[in-house]
Amino acid sequence: MAAAVQTVPIVCTHKLDKQFFDSHTEEMRVPKIFRGVDIGACTSKWNAGYLAESLGDAKTTVHVCAEEKLDFITKNFQYKTLEFREYIRRSSRPLGQPLDDYFIDPHEKYYLRSLGEDVRKDTANIHEQHQQIAKDLILPQVFLEKQFFSSVLRIASPCSQLWTHYDVMDNILIQVVGSKDILLFPPEDYPYLYMRGDKSTILDPDNVDPLKYPLYCKTSPYRATLQPGDIIYIPALWFHNVKARDFSVAVNVFWKNLDASFYDSRDVYGNKDLMPAARAQQGVDKAIKTLSTLPAQYKHFFTLKIIAKLQQSLDD
């Protein structure tokens, strides 16, 4: 379907500090897996039983979906709020084992992305919201302390798959329990991924209809399979689609790799477009509105003219 798929390179190292990390990522800004890093006792301790007991009756809001592929565009899932103990029981059940007390479907999938204290204002911080288990985790110091943005706990059912999207901050995904398949695309693939906002409308990148998405074959995808203990670097703006092979527990750490002034202070997910980009887009939205006052043929023509100008600016 797509052009040759590259494999995300793996760097085996016990020690992962900023200097080492920078030397492997700064120049190229492409995904990389760090394997063998000491991330603490979590890899051995965080089984379903331990997590259920440690996180206990704290409440959490999660995605519940009848299908494997969660789709934010058609919103094929529901949000449910339940106790962690309950969530772990549901999400950790083996593949193929139906649930009696399901919400939507006996084989429904679960996905948790932890949020901040005030979900609208605060970023997720595992050391604040989930101290009980965070103590088992050593976060590699691959950025300056002041750059820290969030540390997100992600717990997923076997075979659950998250939509292809991009974030605006560099981040590392620390795979603690289970394996995950990740498909990544470089930022240059934007025109070929049929994006809506920060999300691709291509729901299943492994089975893409070339008639519906003819440009997809122009993408330059990278593949990786994360094993427990692996840390993958996902550079800002890289599109990624993540599928849990097993019951999966991961911690995703985001940091502001650019000057803090570029980021939208209202962003709690790390996915709001940078401030100058958002301003530019507002200006262009207004331009599109202005063009729509023209008769159709003229609107079309001057839109083409503006596109050509933007394309020229890519080379400036």
Place this chain on the structure above:
Amino acid sequence: MAAAVQTVPIVCTHKLDKQFFDSHTEEMRVPKIFRGVDIGACTSKWNAGYLAESLGDAKTTVHVCAEEKLDFITKNFQYKTLEFREYIRRSSRPLGQPLDDYFIDPHEKYYLRSLGEDVRKDTANIHEQHQQIAKDLILPQVFLEKQFFSSVLRIASPCSQLWTHYDVMDNILIQVVGSKDILLFPPEDYPYLYMRGDKSTILDPDNVDPLKYPLYCKTSPYRATLQPGDIIYIPALWFHNVKARDFSVAVNVFWKNLDASFYDSRDVYGNKDLMPAARAQQGVDKAIKTLSTLPAQYKHFFTLKIIAKLQQSLDD
């Protein structure tokens, strides 16, 4: 080079009024030649001697170019102001006959596009500026009187060729003396013509380097050869490249085919982008400037995102 070239259809008619013209152009808005229309005595009277005598010592500013192809982008020509009598003598000399009193080159080409009384404020009007000869011309009434914008006298040396450009108003080119080859492209060809402003950077559309201009082959050109007395309809936004075969005299009539409020009141040529388009472009220019404050990779990414949005708006 380009895809199949179409031929501009010819309609033979003695009478050309608004109703007849509309019935042949309104639905499709594609170029059309009207042949056999009564445009007055000009076709028989306007030889070089008559024009030199009639227009006499009135001054005019003209293009003088050492090459056949005038190029507004590199400005390979000079402007000279001279008497009409003198201009007609120079521009009407047969091909291959060198000039002794040349400005740049013994074989230099000449091109005159008449201007208004105040060249910065007024539009050209042959009945005002060149009454002496305008009396020989019957302008077909193919638009409402209030829509009239300008009537431009064009006098060109044999083999002189004008750059490919578009105008924003519907117009008819009335070929009075000599033959002209016209190559036209529909507005949809904008992305394939390597435009700068309203002008194509492809100087010789008959010999296009596919390595330099790989998209040119996607154009859908139309060809026409105008004979004395022919009237070609050039719809607004259609790109056109015009080459005189012989000493050529033509009158080009522009009118405001859209509501007058769309047009820039400062436009004296009929080629300033429509007001909403100009406003939209200003907004996008500002957006490009804003994007340029981002680091290169981010600027590139968000420009792609904005281009994708504009492309989506083409389908709206």
